[in-house]
Amino acid sequence: MTLDIKPILVTLSRHRIAASLIVLEIALACAVLCNALFLAASRMELIGMNSGVDEAAIATLTLNDCESCTAVDLNSRWLQQLRSQAGVQAVGVANAVPFGQRAAVAGITLDAEGKHHGGVPHFYTMDAGAIDALQLKPVQGRMFNDSDYQPISNFLPEQAQVWITRAFAEHLWPDxxxxxxQFWMGDYRYTVAGVLAHFSRPDPGRSENGVAGMEWSVIVPVTTDAQAGTYVLRANPRDLPRIVNDAVSAAPKVTPEAIISADYSMPLQQLRESYFRQDRSMTRLLLGICLVMLLVTALGIIGLASFWVQQRTKQIGVRRALGATRRQIISYFQTENLLLTSAGIALGMLLAYAGNQLLMRYFEIPRLPLYYLPLGAVLLWLLGQAAVIGPALRAASIPPIVATRSA
Structure with a gap:
């Protein structure tokens, strides 16, 4: 193998432009492939995320434009209406639900002085009915008791016992x-009473912290009349569409002064489907880009190898006449391709890293895991060997006498 490399390098040095072009093409493919696969995998992980609730059994109704309404009156009418509907198992009031409108986002600190920033979670404010409807139970800590439910000052209670997700807990206090x-939001202080295994924020993947913060949620218990306008209900999945339709139809009679939001009044499964529609399209686009880059690279390798077979007809014939076997001819082209591919991959890894740094800086994309680099390299090595096998077989099939006569 070592003896074959020197003549290959000599031959490549005589075709510097063609060799350089294929190396650059492979480098670009490597850079795009690594980052596109990473972004597609991140989107698929996001789309398949665990929301932390039984989405098939949960629905939400959201009202807009009811400035003259009071929370007490609005809740009284809607809670009575929803509880009277056949099949409703539980109903409560919340400020938001997963995949819905985000309501209370704020940066927190791990000290009262505000020196140690902890991130930007979403604060869910829920009454006991909403927590029951969502069937939220901490995997660590305790359930809320009656004294934990407080009125809201400004947009959150000033002090509260709260639940946070395991993902947010690991971010704030690793190991x-x-x-x-405790953590603070300005002068407001919160104490962790429980940890939830999962609970999605309303805008997973599109918040200030990107995909990494998709479960940065804080559950704050509040009294029922501390807020109004967003209602969460649980029912048998078979009954849920009917219940939602009946509630939407009843809205003009229950609250003629309010407008029900058609975009956010539906079963949670439909909210999820609608929310991730853009991400599914992006994933298909990224995978399509990967396929196109692989196809273009393969065609480039095939074209260059075929051209070189034609140009080296005499050289191949001489080697065959001197006793070179078909396997040795094929090995020659495969080794040549391996050298070109390896040079392109080495350059491509640098471009992939640089491209990821730009994405991190301008689009808040997470850091590219290092294992994507060897993954991209292996794909391109396999692609290169597969693409060159056709031209190499044609080269090996040239009879020595025909090759020498063609010179």
Whole structure:
């Protein structure tokens, strides 16, 4: 193998432009492939995320434009209406639900002085009915008791016992027990009473912290009349579409002064489907880009190898006449391709890293995991060997006498 490399390098040096072009093409394919696969995998992970609730059994109704309404009156009418509908198992009031409108987003700190920033979670405010409807139970800590439910000052209680997700707890206090820990939002102080295994924020993947913060949620218990306008209900999945349709139809009679939001009044499964429609399209686009880049690269390798077979007809014939076997001719072209591909991959890895740095800076994309680089390299090595096999077989099939006569 070592003896064959030197003549290959000599031959490539005589075709510097063609060799350089294929190396650059492979480098570009490597850079695009690594980042596109990473972005597609991130989108697929996001689309398949665990929301933390039984989406098939949950629905939400949201009202807009009811400035003259009071929370007490609005809740009284709607809670009575929803509880009277056949099949409703539980109903409550919340400020938001997963995949719905985000309501309360704020940066927090791990100290009262505000020196240690902890991220930007979404604060869910829920009454006992909403927590029951969503069937939220911490995997660590305790359930809320009656004294934990408080009125809202400004847009959150000033102090509260709260639940946070495991993902947010690990972000704030890595390898530590989060129970009893405190964090601040300005002068407001919150104590962790429980940790949920999962609970999606309303805008996973599109918040200030991107995909990494898709479960950065804080559950704050509030009294029922502390807020109004967004209602969460649980029912048998078979009954849920009927219940939602009946509630939407009843809205003009229940609250003629309010407008029900058609975009956010539906079963949670439909909210999820609507929310991730753009992400599914992006994933298909990214995978399409990967396929196009692989196809273009393969065609480039095939074209260049075929051209070189034609140009080296005499050289191949001489080698065959001197005793070179078909396997040795094929090995020659495969080794040549391996050298070109390896040079392109080496350059492509640098471009992939640089491209990821730009994406991180301008689009808040996470850092490219290092294992995507060897993954892209292996794909391109396999692609290169597969693409060159056709021209190499044609070269190996040239009879020595025909090759020498063609010179």
């Amino acid at each position: 530590q027990d989060a129970l009893g820990k």
